[in-house]
Amino acid sequence: MAPAPLEEPWYSPAANLTKDTYTGPPRNIASIDALTFDPNLKPKRYKIKGTSPDSKILFTDVSILDSSGKTPYKGDVLIEGERYAAVGTVPNKDDLINDPKVKVINGRGRTLMSGLGDAHTHLSWNGGDLNGLGEMGVEEHTQLTADSAKIYLDSGYTMCFGAAAAKDLLDIEIRDAINEGAKPGPRYLANAREIARRDGDLVPGITAYADGPEEMREVIRRNVGLGVDQIKLSMSGEEITETRAAQDCYFSDEETAACVDEAHKHGIRLCAHARARDSVKMCVRHGVEIIFHGSYIDDEGMNMLEEKKTSHVVAPGINWIIATLEDAEKFGYSRRDAERVGYKKELDAAIRGLREMHRRGIIVLPGGDYGFAWTPHGTYARDLAHFKNLLGFTAHESIIxxxxxxxxxxxxxxxxxxxxxxxxxxxxxxxxxxxNEIECLQDKDRLDVIIINGKVHKEKQVMAKD
Incomplete structure (x- = not known):
């Protein structure tokens, strides 16, 4: 079932690696706003409990980076209960400042912006042996997953899209605990174990197996019954396994079509580990909405994806490849080994392909595969710098x-x-x-205030009301 590998990474004259000079307004807003997932697949709208409807928080003298595409502007922001009540100009500002029931935070010119989001989250990864996660005790693993959720929020991340859990109920339990106000964490859409064929698994201990369309439908139905928000297919290989190449695709068209049909019947979207060219094309052909990685896309796949760019999102998890080449050696995986199995070749292909996707208006989102030893939890904002420095995004586009x-x-x-x-x-x-310094988002000490659902999660004392 695995195709012959590509002889060379995908290239396009437009996808060169020269320094970008574009300085205009964000180019990815129109594509993001044009995204039209089937409304029948909309996840449940969860609410996070615990915010008093009478709560009022006033930020004064902030530089507002509002993700509208406008350049930052000076102003004030009022939060009432869970939502923003005024942005830019607050009509009764003086009265609010003098009201002892209002929490006033003097921004002193600092940047107020939306909380960040990760499009490919593994809360239950722990930085160690992934296969061992399947054997970890449930109580310990649940606490580990909750700790990861808190680290995301501590890092300024208020939205996360679950990409797979090491045990079926971990994501679901922590999602529900966050929404009940029992545990701190981001707004979360939960997944279960990834689904793989028996000849195409990446990490046996955390995989749900299925071969053939009918067995895959059964596993899809089981996941739906668990209460997931989306379901992941593990369609292609991963070089570090040294047995499953990234350019190999293990799913058939019939299996992919069956998974999409069954999931959509139950109002659930699909995401896929799809590094190989054939796996990417299967995702587009059959309607797998979220494509993880997409490193070895070819010309045909690029054209297919562009044609259906309002229905798909690519989350490349680019930091995993970079960190495997640059940071894994101190954990026992040398750069020589990483290059030998193909990660340098994949990085070159991925950079060129992702730059071309961005140029064509295909939606590329940051996040992915944090929780490994050399991609530790808490370092998520590395992706934003990679988007800017490697993928042709401006800093503003990365943040958008x-x-x-x-x-x-x-x-x-x-x-x-x-x-x-x-x-x-x-x-x-x-x-x-x-x-001007997108790397500042990697420094948690520079995140002076973090608010989710109108409730303060973190506030440096120096930022309190004068």
Whole structure:
């Protein structure tokens, strides 16, 4: 079932690696706003409990990076209960400042922006042996998963899209605990174990197996019964296994079509580990909405994806490849080994392909595969710098992808991902200018205030009311 590998990475004259000079407004907003997932596949709209409807928070003197596409502007922001009540100009500002019931935060010119989002999240990965996760005790693993959720929020991430869990109920239990207000964490859409063929698994201990269309339908139905928000297919290989090449596709068209049909019958979207060219094309051909990686896309696949770009999102997880080449050696996996199995070749192919996707208006979103030893939890904002430095995005476009873009992926673009009146108040106050120094988002010490659902999760004492 595995095709012959590509002789060379995909190239396009337009996808060169020269330094970008574009400095205009974000080019990815129109594509994000045009994304039209089938409304019958919309996840449940979860609410996070615990925010008093009488709560009022006033930010004064902030630089507002609102994810509308406008350049940041000076102003004030009022939050009432769970949502933004005024952005830019607050009519009764003086009265609010003098009201002892209002929490006033002096921004001192710092950047107020939407909370960030991760489009490919593994809360239950722990930085160790993934296969061993299947044997970890449920109580310990549940606590580990909850800890990861808190780290995401501590890092300024208020939206996460689950890409697979190491045990079927981990994502679901933590999602529900967050929504009940029992555990701190981001707004979360939950997954279960990834589905793989028996001849195409990546990590046996955390895989749900199915061969053939009918058995895959059975596993899809089981996952739906668990209460997942989406379902993941593991369609292609991964070089680090040294047995499943990234350019190999293990699913057939019949199996992919059956998975999509069964999931859509139950109102569930699909995502897929799809590095191989054939797996990417199967995703587009049959309607797998979220494509993880897409490294070895070819010309035909690129054209197919462009034609259906309002129905698909690509989340490349680019930091995994980069970190495997640059950071894994201290954990015992040398750069020589990483290059030998093909990660340098894949990185070159991925960069060129993703730059071309961005140029064509295909939606590319940051996030993915954090939780391995060399992609530790808490380092998620590395992706934003990679988008800017490698993939042809401006800093503003990277931030738009991580805010407005992930909100669209969550199918809540009408109330998440922007600092906008009426939207949920999920925001961070940053000691720095992310448009000029996007790396500042990697420094948790520079995230002075973190708010989710109108409730303060973190506030540096120096930022309290004067």
């Amino acid at each position: 992808a991580a805010t407005r873009g992930v909100a669209a992926l969550m199918m809540q673009g009408d109330e998440l991902g922007q600092v906008k009146e009426g939207y949920y108040a999920d925001c961070i106050l940053v000691d720095g200018d992310p448009l």
